[in-house]
Amino acid sequence: xxxxxxxxxxxxxxxxxxxxxxxxxxxxxxxxxxxxxxxxxxxxxxxxxxxxxxxxxxxxxxxxxxxxxxxxxxxxxxxxxxxxxxxxxxxxxxxxxxxxxxxxxxxxxxxxxxxxxxxxxxxxxxx
Amino acid sequence: xxxxxxxxxxxxxxxxxxxxxxxxxxxxxxxxxxxxxxxxxxxxxxxxxxxxxxxxxxxxxxxxxxxxxxxxxxxxxxxxxxxxxxxxxxxxxxxxxxxxxxxxxxxxxxxxxxxxxxxxxxxxxxxxxxxxxxxxxxxxxxxxxxxxxxx
Numbered sequence: 001x002x003x004x005x006x007x008x009x010x011x012x013x014x015x016x017x018x019x020x021x022x023x024x025x026x027x028x029x030x031x032x033x034x035x036x037x038x039x040x041x042x043x044x045x046x047x048x049x050x051x052x053x054x055x056x057x058x059x060x061x062x063x064x065x066x067x068x069x070x071x072x073x074x075x076x077x078x079x080x081x082x083x084x085x086x087x088x089x090x091x092x093x094x095x096x097x098x099x100x101x102x103x104x105x106x107x108x109x110x111x112x113x114x115x116x117x118x119x120x121x122x123x124x125x126x127x
Numbered sequence: 128x129x130x131x132x133x134x135x136x137x138x139x140x141x142x143x144x145x146x147x148x149x150x151x152x153x154x155x156x157x158x159x160x161x162x163x164x165x166x167x168x169x170x171x172x173x174x175x176x177x178x179x180x181x182x183x184x185x186x187x188x189x190x191x192x193x194x195x196x197x198x199x200x201x202x203x204x205x206x207x208x209x210x211x212x213x214x215x216x217x218x219x220x221x222x223x224x225x226x227x228x229x230x231x232x233x234x235x236x237x238x239x240x241x242x243x244x245x246x247x248x249x250x251x252x253x254x255x256x257x258x259x260x261x262x263x264x265x266x267x268x269x270x271x272x273x274x275x276x277x278x
Contacts, residue, residue, distance in 0.1 A: 018211040
């Protein structure tokens, strides 16, 4: 479950330093505690050390492991599967969106992500 | 310089960036994320973009000059640059990237070289104009004034 702090903890994953800074700022301004990492591999390391993450928001296109693969790993894990995962992508590809939602993604956001996109996720954060 | 003149200069510069299509609404979204707790947010993100884009453009140039051009690799770099430029509202750079991707898909060397030239030019223009904007902003803040937002 959540960390017990009043702030919800969101893990943001994006290999782009620019996008990572933007999504982290949007989330922090919405009063979330944010851990921002630059790869899915690093995200899994964080989740192993600190499974009390209330939501994961990840870019789709990343080198090595992409956002879809991260989603699958989270949903396959008994410890992590309850964590809502939101996918972000700069490309509006219907097959990609369908595939992610069918795999259990909470939502699929088209970049650039706006504060209003994050506001509507608020009710779906695990707590 | 007089504070109100600085603020007018800033407003005019910012307006022209929108009028010329160099920036779009996304930049305004970034400005709205800035507040007294994060007064340098826009400057920080744009600085990240300068570094990121500079690196990507160098790699693109290097990849295009290879004997055998790897269009998939070039497309991957352009995709990244398109994404980050869209995230900060760098509209013209983003638009050049869109065209560049089309030429990559077609494995068109001439088209790619042409886009590379445009990209270099757009990036230099963007960097120069945003650096000027930030200098004026710093002068406004140093004079104790508030930075006007685009209306």
